[in-house]
Amino acid sequence: MSELENFRGQNPAWCPGCGNLQILRTFKMAMVEMGLEPHELTIVSGIGQAGKFPHYTRCNTFNGLHGRTLPVAQAIRLANHEMRVLAVAGDGDCYGEGGNHFLSAMRRNLNITLFVHDNQVYGLTKGQASPTTDEGMITGTQPFGVLYEPLNPIALAVAMDASFVARGFSGDQDQLRGLMQSALEHKGFAFLDILQPCVTYNKVNTFQWYRERCYPVGPEHDPGDRVAAFRRALEFGERIPTGVIYRSERQTLEERIPVIANREPLVQQPFSPEDMAGELQKFF
């Protein structure tokens, strides 16, 4: 039976007040509500504060390299398409070091879920700018303030036609729980960007800052309209839309690869060395 206690892991080493703590709590509640047990999910995480996430709960876990969550997560799914796979990354992890994998994962459209704990800063390495850091923010590495335009992950995902694109805020746990569940239940690549205060290094985008700006998109928003979704995605400043911004149902990759489509997972398919005797014959 799925119970909160089942998901208790190491004591989090995050700073008190860190948005990650809320995300963690919400995740556990979502798991319990969905009736999932720890072994039914594999969490793949990267390196960063967000990357520590799986150690603070209990699931199958592959905590890999900085920036490389998605290739690992996707391959796990290809090898075992009966396993639910959740990739957990930081904004630096996913949009910085791992940007190329993010692009590819959206195109590949495997049935996996991605949470990006987006605190708009590099937390673990002590406060350098991340791709989503606001222009002008001064850091030890950006003494003249950030001079680039921030990356807009939602707009990017809409442009890449990702099949589920949503934004949550760690401070709105009710909405967030729902988004987590929708993402985990969506068939296809589901991307959830979670705005999360970093109380130590991000003095610009604070809890208060997010709280004042985030608003849930209403029923008038049609997540099936790509251009509308793009227009909505461009909103990030005085107002920040949360909720499901874009959704496009299409076949997942595991449904399209003949060897595994409508078959048992690769990991369960039988093997015997004799299977390939026929291949050897061709060389005579």
Added chain:
Amino acid sequence: MSELENFRGQNPAWCPGCGNLQILRTFKMAMVEMGLEPHELTIVSGIGQAGKFPHYTRCNTFNGLHGRTLPVAQAIRLANHEMRVLAVAGDGDCYGEGGNHFLSAMRRNLNITLFVHDNQVYGLTKGQASPTTDEGMITGTQPFGVLYEPLNPIALAVAMDASFVARGFSGDQDQLRGLMQSALEHKGFAFLDILQPCVTYNKVNTFQWYRERCYPVGPEHDPGDRVAAFRRALEFGERIPTGVIYRSERQTLEERIPVIANREPLVQQPFSPEDMAGELQKFF
């Protein structure tokens, strides 16, 4: 004086009929029309058929690694912002191996130009799918056909707010020459995706195929309207818009870094080891 003869390089080793040949010719004409001399431009290229480009003309050249044109090109510009820098990449180069740099370069917005010779296939390595290969195309590596949704570079660039986003077709040399010149003259990161037949490995997107579909966007299209540009960018199929799709003027990075903004290029700033004696003092 700028003359075509000045830009003659090695004999191209491309296949007869390859779209690269037209791009090369058009480029040389653009250079001559703009009155540029070979030493006034540095071409940075990657590896692939497109990567051979600079050897078939004459300019300063850094032919680097597969996928890594943009970091090199950007750094050259940072070191010498009086040098014109042109990055030449293939679609695999830029959207595959180098995807992460592409994202960053658009945010950084240095005043450089990027040509992507987009033949929707990996030419040099003999015909595997590239990120822009159409769904369903069968290759030696994709025996069941390409199972991913192709990447839409124009939509992606609009989502990233690249400051100049255009598409050309190697078969329309007049338009292409104009686009090349606009891109080279644009202040900021200028991105030109050039559709180019690969006569050997891409039997789907042939010269004819492009010819029938490509149409120049008319004056009704406002490249300053990001949402309209996005809508236009989504067109790729029966009709393919060419021309300048999106344009957003903003400060370039070299205008924002105090050490070089409004100053001579870094490479010309004087240095003497004594300059840093003051720094040593701080350690007493």
Added chain:
Amino acid sequence: MDYTIKIGGQAGQGLQTIGAVLAKLFARSGFHVFTHQDYMSRIRGGHNFYQVRFADHEISASRKAVDILVALDKNTVAEHLGELSPFGLVVYDSETVREKYDGENLLDIPFRQIAMDAAGNRIMENTVAVGAVLGMLGMDLETLDELLAETFARKSREVVDQNLAAAKAGADFARANCGQCNFSVNIPGLAAAQEKGAAADVSAVAPRRMLMDGTSAVGLGALASGCRFYAAYPMTPSTGVMNFMAAQSGRHSLVVEQAEDEIAAINMAIGASYAGVRSMTGTAGGGFALMVEGLSLAGMTETPVVIFVGQRPAPATGFPTRTEQADLLYILHAAHGEFPRVIMAPGNPEQAYYLTGKAFDLAEKYQVPAFIISDQYLADTEWTLDALDPSKINYQDYRLRAGDLAKLADYRRHAYTDTGVSPLAEPGASHHLVVTDSDEHDQDGHLVEDAETRVRMVEKRLLKKLPLIRDQISPPLLHGDENPETVIVGWGSTYGVIKEAVDRLGEKHSIAMLHFSEIYPFPGTGKFDYLEVLRQAKLTVCVENNATSQFARLMRAETGFVFNKLVNKFDGRPYLLEELLDELGEPGMGGPGKTSPEKGGPGMGGPGKTSPEKGGPDKPGGFGRSPKHDGSGEHDV
């Protein structure tokens, strides 16, 4: 009997088809065959060649001397005329080549015209060329018929017939016009069988041998080892393995993913392996550069993974389509931190097949990354070989699956054990959680920072496992004299040429080859004291296809042994037999006195290269002196 046919021309002219058909045909006819290819990094034009050698005895290298040169363009004549053996001939079509040559040893055959006349189709001109070669050799077309039927099995009989007609016309023309032709090709065993009165045909008498290239051998080895997942990014000379696997993925339980880059490729391979399937990635040296971080991840998480690296001349992009052996020390030391790895460097397709199997077995058993190092030369050369045996590959599933896991009360992914090998479970197959981490972790796989766990984990992961893996490594192969005065040492793809050189020289000298194909953990001397063999020898020569004698350096680091002669080639081309013989000079005579390791000065991978003694042994076939492509003495990068 030992003939070499070289087909030269531009990319896109179809010379690979001609070469491949001839090679297969000779193999089917019962000959030993060896082929090698040389091509430029371009799709059309340029200059490429395909060299096919066949003989009635074992062969394992290409010769420089060419008996029949099929020239598809003018350039081929210019480049290779000088390579003709004393009775050698050039055959060409003056219409295609746009040149008419004088000279007794140049035979103009109108391939294109014959194709039009005999089959009504220009595209059969290459088939005419194949026929012409067979005609020149005096062979009949029985086996070709069979081959054409197979090749065009999916097309109509008409296509087969047209091709055969074209070939026959080519053969007839050649027989009629080749006054100079002086080849005698006897199908092994055929005459004897026919004497016995049986209506024996070639396929009945010829020994059944496979014709296989290194690429296919690696792919087959992986398949036979239960490889289920292959992720890669295309890069010469590794793309062949990827394509081979992709082709299999329709027929076998195998997913092949083209990754967005090499970083993704190795991380995918690791992910799939974590999920419970055997997995592999492949690349060239430059692509492997992007996998180095992932390699370290495999080391830390103890995730089995097999990595195929096709070497090519570098640094950087280098020569994309050519060959070199310059990534050994790089692969051996790649990645931050210390963890065990396995390195196999097969010398021929047979070894490539079995050692790929062994790489999988060791990777899975010890939960470490295992490499197969190859190069363009091994990838492309084809060899005849006896039937490969799938059952000789040790296949054992070392992982805990649902059944095993159900029985366990407790499971810890990184549990301390006597061997250092912890139980590897399939995630999701039971309630036991499978947790691993790229950070230092505890037995449960969760991240820790304390010194004590660190030390125990290093002991477990590295210090305990390494000696156990070493015990599984086979010693190098000694071939030739058992108490040799001269020992020629090599590793990986130089196997064939060294072996054949040693066989030749062995006719007059006390000489042996010592070949290393299982390179790391470096073989101990317990099973075979190869160091003793080296110490007893008067002359020890290390032959490598690189500039800095990397293996010699490794040998010194591992054993203290220092060679007294280093032979290097680093022009992007493999050693031809004559070249190596020439480099070796008169073994046992030349070479400086043995330098004791004590005397080796610092900063040197060994003593400077000695200039090879003049002149090679005088053999039929005409051993020309090869241009020297070797570096001078001081080099030790």
Added chain:
Amino acid sequence: MDYTIKIGGQAGQGLQTIGAVLAKLFARSGFHVFTHQDYMSRIRGGHNFYQVRFADHEISASRKAVDILVALDKNTVAEHLGELSPFGLVVYDSETVREKYDGENLLDIPFRQIAMDAAGNRIMENTVAVGAVLGMLGMDLETLDELLAETFARKSREVVDQNLAAAKAGADFARANCGQCNFSVNIPGLAAAQEKGAAADVSAVAPRRMLMDGTSAVGLGALASGCRFYAAYPMTPSTGVMNFMAAQSGRHSLVVEQAEDEIAAINMAIGASYAGVRSMTGTAGGGFALMVEGLSLAGMTETPVVIFVGQRPAPATGFPTRTEQADLLYILHAAHGEFPRVIMAPGNPEQAYYLTGKAFDLAEKYQVPAFIISDQYLADTEWTLDALDPSKINYQDYRLRAGDLAKLADYRRHAYTDTGVSPLAEPGASHHLVVTDSDEHDQDGHLVEDAETRVRMVEKRLLKKLPLIRDQISPPLLHGDENPETVIVGWGSTYGVIKEAVDRLGEKHSIAMLHFSEIYPFPGTGKFDYLEVLRQAKLTVCVENNATSQFARLMRAETGFVFNKLVNKFDGRPYLLEELLDELGEPGMGGPGKTSPEKGGPGMGGPGKTSPEKGGPDKPGGFGRSPKHDGSGEHDV
């Protein structure tokens, strides 16, 4: 006089401030200072410490024995109480720590309360602690006043005064309540000066020394070498250099770019260098994994670039904030293909400064990549040192600029020359085109595929340059007995601890340190026959902060020399002085007989580790036996 103060607590409690102020204060007071830090990979909480040692004689390592332990939390008391020296004391605030300890050696000082009382502000509690330490040591607050004034120069005098009041109150409290305090700290030279009657204060008499950490030293060395461009991606323990450079970029002609990943970072550094400016990148071992391909690009295009690598315990993410020396062979062999490189491994901040300068000089002169290898330990340790001299760094612009180029009729980027070094021109500075290529290229930099050019380019790029670079390399440093019976060998950051251990042991024994800081090209014996010193010694010990004795392995590969004792530590922590002394046992007596290289079995980096002899030399300060964190005999990855 030789005291150690350790400040322990949680991340975020400000222990770094306390440590840094004390260190600077002791340095300003004329003492020799050495500090080291230990922290977990987290921003708040956990357990960190900062250790400050100061003495009236040269010191270069941390001791295990602590004289004053400033405990900011309970955990610190629990973890470190056992480290107290015989007269050692713990000082803590029972309010913060939430525990009141009994025991004579635990002094409860209400830091927080005193801060509130004296300065009206809780945040001064750390200043109170600094004052308390000074009070316990019996030092006056003159130098602190000066320091506080500097630190808060931008704030109001009020802030300075408040801080000073807090410190004074802390000192007063400590003086009044520390019955056990038994320290005697005499400012060097002060008494003497005062006797002479002058109104001498500390700043007048104290020798002027710098207090510097390894990170700043590398940054300063780069600045002094004309580094103009620094591109990197943050990664511990290299981020410090990046931040140092970023801070300078406002004041100097220097652009610092945070790249999107390490691949971009090195390609940017190469691009900037191609464009004509000196450039550098920096990372840790794991980030360097992603730079390996770029390294090869620098090698092929002969583009000068300096690469700083801060090692940390690995594989993979490992221990992000701790120390190890396990990336030497990896860095040495990284990247496909063969090309020269330079590797510097400084042992202290002074070396870090000058060798960074030398790395730039060699990189530019020979157009090769040059490395500075450091680790978390060297990055963070602070040392007192004599003034660094900018003029001792050789700065010379080897590039062709507009003026030089105007005079040239012809220019070829990769022209063949006697030295292998081709002219390196600034693109755009003239009509001459600067063309280079990652493919094999001709003298003009354009891509080619022929064998002959390849061979000449390898000769030019690699074989000619390498010996010339080697000539520039300084031999290892011999410190101690000139004809030592025992030689302790180390490289990089173990310099300080080995030196101090050798100094100690040298009082009774014939012993010396041989320290390698210029590692590659491996130093020849021409300038100093260090091999002879090793051969003459009875006992040779190689001390490394890794599990597999990588340097010992390199030594064997380069020189054939085999150590007869290997000492390793791989728990992520540096050697403390007592630990090393303990490992060394009684030198000259212990250790097995010298194993000759000939006898070293294959597959071993050297003979197995010998168990250290019992008991270290008996010195005041109490040398406890350290737990053994060393691997057992067989290890040779």
